[in-house]
Amino acid sequence: MKIIGVGCGPGLLTEQALQALKKARFCYGSERAIGLARPFLPKNCTVRSIDDFKKLPALPEDAVLLSTGDPMLAGLGYLRGEVIPGISSLQIAAARLHIPLSRIAVVVAHGRGHEQGMQDTIDELKREKIVFLLADPKFSIDELYGRLAALALPLQIAVCEDLAYPEERIVVGDIASPPKPESALYSLVIGRF
Numbered sequence: 001m002k003i004i005g006v007g008c009g010p011g012l013l014t015e016q017a018l019q020a021l022k023k024a025r026f027c028y029g030s031e032r033a034i035g036l037a038r039p040f041l042p043k044n045c046t047v048r049s050i051d052d053f054k055k056l057p058a059l060p061e062d063a064v065l066l067s068t069g070d071p072m073l074a075g076l077g078y079l080r081g082e083v084i085p086g087i088s089s090l091q092i093a094a095a096r097l098h099i100p101l102s103r104i105a106v107v108v109a110h111g112r113g114h115e116q117g118m119q120d121t122i123d124e125l126k127r128e129k130i131v132f133l134l135a136d137p138k139f140s141i142d143e144l145y146g147r148l149a150a151l152a153l154p155l156q157i158a159v160c161e162d163l164a165y166p167e168e169r170i171v172v173g174d175i176a177s178p179p180k181p182e183s184a185l186y187s188l189v190i191g192r193f
C-alpha cells in the first residue's frame, strides 16, 4: 500500500505524489483528501471515501491511501506501506509566519487527546517553544485561552484557517485579545514569534 500525502490544501502535491496518483487503481481517503487528489487520478481508478478507519490495515496491497497534508503529521503514516511525504499545515503556517521549524513543538489535540493537548501546550510554552496546535472542531479554545492567560506569559497567538485554500485566513493577536477561529479547519500557533 502507498500512503500519499496530498498537501493540506490545493496546489501542494509533490512530483512523487503526482506520479503515484497517476498510476493508482484503488484509491481511499477522506472526502477532503479525495477532493485534493481527484483531478490527478486516472479515469479507471476506483475511488472510495473511508467509512471505517479500523478497516484500513486490511486494504489490498496495491491500494493507494490518501492522507491530507503530510501522512506523518497526525495522519495515516502509522499504517504499513510506503509513505510519500506531503506539504503539511505545519509547513504552510511556519512559512506564512516566518517561523523556523526548529523553534516549533507540535501538539495534537484531536479526538480523545484534548486534555493532553492542553497540558502539552502549557509544558512546551514553559520551555519557550512555539506551539503548533492541531485542533479538531470540538476542541475548547476558550478553555485553552483561559489556561494560557493564567500562565501570565507574553504570548502571541495566530489562528491559521484553511491554509493553502483560497479562503485562507491568518489572524495574529495576543493572550489579552486572542483571535477566534471562524472555520472548522484551523490550527493555532502560540508563543513568542
Ligand SMILES: C[S@@+](CC[C@H](N)C(=O)[O-])C[C@H]1O[C@@H](n2cnc3c(N)ncnc32)[C@H](O)[C@@H]1O
Pocket: 008, 009, 067, 068, 069, 070, 071, 072, 073, 074, 075, 087, 088, 089, 090, 110, 133, 134, 135, 136, 137, 160, 161, 162, 163, 164, 165, 185, 186, 187
Ligand atoms: C488529523 S490532522 C492532519 C494534519 C495533516 N496531516 C497535515 O499534515 O496538515 C487535521 C488537523 O490539521 C490541521 N489542518 C490540516 N489542514 C489544515 C489547513 N489547510 N489549514 C489549517 N489547519 C489545517 C487542523 O488542525 C486539522 O484539524
